[in-house]
Amino acid sequence: MALIRRMLLSFFVALVTMAHLASSYQVGDYVPLARKGQFNNMRTHWHDAIGRHCPRFGINREVALPIPRPVGFEMSEHSYKMSLSVGNEKFVTPWLLVIGRKSNNVPLIEVTLTHFAGDLRGVQAQVHNLPHEYLERHRQLALEFRNETHWPKHVLMKYTWLEYAEVDVTAGLLVLFASTFILTTFLAVYILQSSKDKLAKFMNEQMAESAAATVPGGEVAKVD
Secondary structure, eight states, rough: HHHHHHHHHOOOOOOOOHHHHSSSTTTTTBBBBBEEEEEEEEEEOOOOOOOGSSTTTTBEEEEEEEEEOTTTOTTTOEEEEEEEETTTTTTEEEOOOOOTTTTTOOEEEEEEEEEEEEEEEEEEEEEOOOOOOOOHTTTHHHHHOOOOOOEEEEEEEEEEEEESSSSHHHHHHHHHHHHHHHHHHHHHHHHHHHHHHHHHHHHHHHHHHHTTBOTTTTTTOOOO
């Protein structure tokens, strides 16, 4: 019974390990992104971004995220802040000032994502004024952003990935338990097979001894 319990426990741990591996991100996978806005003491609901605007796991890249015009928003009267949700609301950023009232600054949102062993570990976001070299490369984006009547605006997003350097204890334990399960299974099969062979040998020896101890006619031979 103890062996069976250990086997069942090891099997359960192996299932948990496989589920963890199945849920892990692979390089290039899209990481869900959503945004919501705030202006004039009002907030919008979360709006999911489409794939081409989302971070891709482990890949540094830049995208232009479209911002539709909020109802009642005027650039000359209001400022606009945005919050980001990454990984199905696993991480939510603070409010980021995207459009300043009566400001011509074009923003660059720098998003730093940390990861380890296929898991998203952290997200940080900062807003900077678009550097001069970016203005040269994205001249049309900047012109449209400063034009009060042009919507949607496009905000340049820079995604940078950093690998988490800390030892992952949970993943290590899962691998250890999975290895234990495999080893236990092989040992159990070996023990059962060995016991079966020994039992068969014992039964054959007992049958041979019984046959040797019995003489024809049904009489039992005397043993000195």
